[in-house]
Amino acid sequence: MKNKPELLAPAGDLERLKIALLYGADAVYCGGPGFGLRANAVNFSFEELKEGIDFAHQLNKKVYVTINIVLHNKEAKELLPYLKKIESLHPDAIIVSDPYVIELALKETNLEVHLSTQQSTLNYESCDFFYHEGVKRIVLARECSKEDIAEIIRRVPIEIETFIHGAMCAAYSGRCVLSNFLTNRDANRGGCSQICRWDFKLLSDGQEVEAPKDFTLCSKDLSLLEYLPDMIDMGITSFKLEGRMRSIYYVATVVSVYRKVIDEYCNNPDSYEYNKEYERVLRRVANRDSVAQFFNGVNDERGSYYNGREELSNQDFLGLILDYDAQTHVATVEQRNYFKKGDVVEIFGPNHPVYTMTIDKIYDENNELIDVVRHPQQIVKLNVLAEVKRYDMIRFKIVDKQ
Ligand code: SF4
Incomplete structure (x- = not known):
């Protein structure tokens, strides 16, 4: 029997929060009415957050609240009352990226602070810095390889959270202005319009380059299902699923599959065998192909669709x-x-x-x-x-x- 890592699921609204926890997540992350990414998700009101946190705590599970937008001056002034209000709801942690939010939360509240993947933390020196600032957990950038993760865990006594499944960004998470330029929607304030997934014509000296399909920057999705035993052995604290905008069906299906694999391995590590059937179940809710992305230290053309693709629609x-x-x-x-x-x-x-x-x-x-x-x-x-x-x-x- 091995210690089980936390399985952390997205919750775009109260229904998805309940589904994620009932289907086996140990914790969920969600946005409150302000200061979070995913402006297009149906974020939680304070009342809904309270209900969701109470629901989770009754099941002995956890809720983390995202406060991870890029902060402007005006918002910096409004931050403390918001933090105090969130604190009064008793979430288990907040997920933040801006240094001022970290400082204020640690100084003025008792909230546990997790560092958002928006900080793009990839090395142990940065982890060490945030550890000494008082951050309890770091959500590593998706661009870390397994060697990077192992070295960070070896060198810094801080909880490490890694993404194991879901959509990727073609830039370091959110550090992209394609959306701002082309649609006036700010990816760093929850408004990403997924320009990287659009089809483009390639021009050279004003002439269209002949190609069998239009060009796209679209990343394939991430899935680390078959690597979970290695990741559990590495001592990662929390496994994160992406997708606050996804349906209850997606959340239920993905959470159940990862729950089963974690339990099967941790309960009987010596007799564990990888079951490819689970990949088939996951494919049913996918609208893109999935690969291990940066985990194996390789980041090449197999991780993206440069020559167009079809988004699979799902009527399952x-x-x-x-x-x-x-x-x-x-x-x-x-x-x-x-x-x-x-x-x-x-x-x-x-x-x-x-x-x-x-x-x-x-x-x-x-x-x-x-x-x-x-x-x-x-x-x-x-x-x-x-x-x-x-x-x-x-x-x-x-x-x-x-
Ligand atoms: S447009 Fe694509 S690359 Fe840019 S932030 Fe959005 S998902 Fe990332």
């Missing part, structure tokens, strides 16, 4: 279970994608094996029999023989697309 997620009556075996379901009578589906949840069934009878809200469920968030009832629970999810049965 069919419905969310709202309620289940164990007497009648009837599940109340909220629709998320089109499905119909005769479809073979799987129901998955945090506390039971995946259950496969063929949809037979579907009843609408008036208890009328229907054949198809086509309306977004339509409420229907299905016969489900296995006992399922609120927050379980229905997806098409996995078929091998390799």
Whole structure:
């Protein structure tokens, strides 16, 4: 049995916070009403933050609040009351990047401070500096190799958090002004419009360069699933999943897979075997290919799509279970994608094996029999023989697309 690292998941709103924790995350990170990135995510109000933190603490889990924008003068003046308000909600830490936020939080509050990946920390001297400033944990830049991470852990007695899964930035995280120039949206203030993923024509001396496809700077995603045992042995404190803008289906699927791999390895390290089936499950919620990016010390063209790509769209997620009556075996379901009578589906949840069934009878809200469920968030009832629970999810049965 090995000590388990923390599994840290994104929470774009209260629903995703609950889903992430129920599906196996040990902690979540989320933004409050100010001073965070992801301006386009539905950030939490103070009331929602309080509810989310209380919910997590009841499960003996943690919530970290991001306060990591690039700070301007006006915001610096407004910071202390905001920090005090956040402190009163009792989160387990704040995630910050600006030195002034670090200094003020450590001087004027009892908040635990984690250094955001926005600081692009890649070396042990910087880690040592922040350690002596009083920072409890450093979220390393995604550009660290495993040797970099191991050396930092060896040299500096500070908690280390690393990204293990999710989207990459073509620049050091957020240190990019493409979005500002082309769409007037500031990547360092949560407004990134993902210009690097756009298609571009290449010009040379004003002439379009002939190419089979348009040019893009788009990075492939990161996935370190198969390296988790090595990373656990290295002594990394926390494994972070990217994606505060992602759906509840994405969060539930990715959290469950990483939860299983961490538990399987830590519970039985000697007999652990990597299960490629989990990659297949992860691919179902991906809209880009995934690679190990910088972890193996190689950063070449295999980490990006320079010659265009197709974003995969995903209609796997069919419905969310709202309620289940164990007497009648009837599940109340909220629709998320089109499905119909005769479809073979799987129901998955945090506390039971995946259950496969063929949809037979579907009843609408008036208890009328229907054949198809086509309306977004339509409420229907299905016969489900296995006992399922609120927050379980229905997806098409996995078929091998390799
Ligand atoms: S446009 Fe791309 S490279 Fe620039 S900050 Fe956004 S994700 Fe990163």
